[in-house]
Amino acid sequence: MGQIEIKQSGAKKVSFFPCVKCGSENIEFGDCGYSSFNVAWGKCRDCKHEVKISSCDWDINTEKIVKIWNEANNPKILRENYQKQINELQRLIDTLPF
């Protein structure tokens, strides 16, 4: 009898940031499962804050969705991004004539 090795990833725990808007950890992660123009999301069940991934690959998985949710709900990353925007706006302000 022949044998084939099937790679199984098995169950894995992935950590996610609480909702940046309300602090809830009651987050739904999901995707439509479409083969094309798939849409995935992370959504806070309490305040409805949502991170949409549109359109994403058909083979997106919860781990990838959580990664994108984390980038959008990580206060450190958000703070850095806001600071970059502030710096850019400050640069524009500085170019204005008095």
Ligand SMILES: [Zn+2]
């Ligand atoms: Zn929330």
